[in-house]
Amino acid sequence: MVEEGLLKEKLGDSLEAKISEKQKAFSGLLTREGALKLIALDEGVAQQGNAKANDILPLAQALSQNDAFASVLVRVKQVYCAREFDKEGRKGKVCNVAVGDSSGEGKLVLWNSDVDFAERKLERNSCVKAEGLAVKNGELHSNLFSSLSLETAPFGLPDYGTATVKLSDVGEGRDFYARVSSKGVMREFERNGDKGNVLNLVVEDDSGQKTLVCWGRNAVIANFLKEGDVLKAEGIALKNGELHASWMTHLIAHAKKHNLKELEFKPFASLAANETAFVQATLEKLFEARVSRKCLSCGGVFDGEKEKCDCGGSVRETFFITTQAKDEAGRQMRMVFFEDQARELIGLKRTFVSPQTIFGLKREFLEGKTLKMKALAQQRNGGALELVVKQIRSHS
Incomplete structure (x- = not known):
């Protein structure tokens, strides 16, 4: 050489x-x-x-x-x-x-x-x-x-473009766009001494819904998606009536070039009790950030720092933030953020500073912000609806 x-x-x-x-x-x-x-x-x-x-x-x-x-x-x-x-x-x-x-x-x-x-x-x-x-x-x-x-303007190259199909028409090796309807938890497994990941999605388009099982790196990619996001799958596999993103499948998160219907954000007035929907609302007032302590055995709620309830049951702490929000029509509704959503709202990272302190620092900044969310409409004791936020999609 x-x-x-x-x-x-x-x-x-x-x-x-x-x-x-x-x-x-x-x-x-x-x-x-x-x-x-x-x-x-x-x-x-x-x-x-x-x-x-x-x-x-x-x-x-x-x-x-x-x-x-x-x-x-x-x-x-x-x-x-x-x-x-x-x-x-x-x-x-x-x-x-x-x-x-x-x-x-x-x-x-x-x-x-x-x-x-x-x-x-x-x-x-x-x-x-x-x-x-x-x-x-x-x-x-x-x-x-x-x-x-x-490169955006190539000359003289072959065309490998393939038409995408609707979920109802998906066959082996085909490509499709779909919106994530629900997402499971990514699990690790071991097979023949090798470790891998698997995650289940339910995806939908205007032709219906399908289960999409994502394996390996495709599971990792899918785990970054939120409900309502759009994906593209190229070279899908079929097994027992399910779609599988296997080693031959390329999964594209947050796909852009699709013709799916735009995500619908419902006004407060159209929400019914126990309905989960995407909403867009402006935070008018942030009331408080609290940590509730509840016994997992008897259901009792109490203050203090005890690790065990008087009944002997374990205590679970829940961090939550209560707010008042209004939609584009000006209709107001109480909105509650629990745990992960509460921490995401105030940008709480791992820190020795208490959540209440961070809340106090961020409160003025967050009031007036508009958020896109997925929320559950629940009926309060007085009959009025309140929204429990399940996912924060974006805020501006």
């Missing part, structure tokens, strides 16, 4: 240490030859032949440049679900992307931080400019020196 000889002349005995350092940076996944190539680029002694590493090559030609570096402009055919791994104590992520141009098709393998680019920005038929890729065994691999960007 020409680079190795040149590097030995330039670096002497320090070359082996640099090779080890470079391999560690790639979590042990970089071969000796690959490390030498990267060091050669660092030291300015790389042998690139007739093409420079940042010259855009036809995909077929780039794939033939084994143990070299290449840059391509390609269209995305399919993004596969990323995998997390732990190799000798080093954790990482890898994602395979099927790509093509007019010269043929191939595989783009994205590692670690480049996986975030795939999960957040890529979808079927995206156009990607990828520079400084390492060519290995007929595949293009990202590395510390690669750069990835989206």
Whole structure:
């Protein structure tokens, strides 16, 4: 290898240490030859032949440049679900992307931080400019020196676009947009010595509802979604009447290019007792922030710092904030935020400062703010409705 000889002349005995350092940076996944190539680029002694590493090559030609570096402009055919791994104590992520141009098709393998680019920005038929890729065994691999960007006006690339379908018409491998109706809790499982995650969603469009079971990294992505958010699933799998976001599925959170009906925010006047709905309201007055203490056995409510009730039952503390809000029509209603929603409202992080102190500091700032929320309408003892906030979508 020409680079190795040149590097030995330039670096002497320090070359082996640099090779080890470079391999560690790639979590042990970089071969000796690959490390030498990267060091050669660092030291300015790389042998690139007739093409420079940042010259855009036809995909077929780039794939033939084994143990070299290449840059391509390609269209995305399919993004596969990323995998997390732990190799000798080093954790990482890898994602395979099927790509093509007019010269043929191939595989783009994205590692670690480049996986975030795939999960957040890529979808079927995206156009990607990828520079400084390492060519290995007929595949293009990202590395510390690669750069990835989206291109908006490509010329001469194949069209991999696929029409999305409604949930009622979903078949194996199809793509769809849907809105999250409800979200379960992400659970960890172990299979054949490997750990993974699974999370169930109920998704809907105007044709109906379906259960969507999300696995692995797709479960992690789905866990960032809130009820009411829109997702896109590419390459869905079917099993026992359920939709599965499997290793072949690319899940896109907060998808934009959809034609789903806009989320409906109901006015206070149209709410019925025990109805859960999305509402938009302005906080007129924040009354108080309190911590209630209730016995889990007898249901008694009491003050003080006792850890046990007189009946011997355990005590549960609940933090809540009471407010008065009005909707766009000017109708007023009492609104209560409990626990996670109360903490989110005042931006309470892990701190030694009491919630009541934070509430006092934030009260004036929050009064007058408009929030979009999911809330449950409950009937109070006097017959009037109050809203119990289940989710804060946004505030301004």
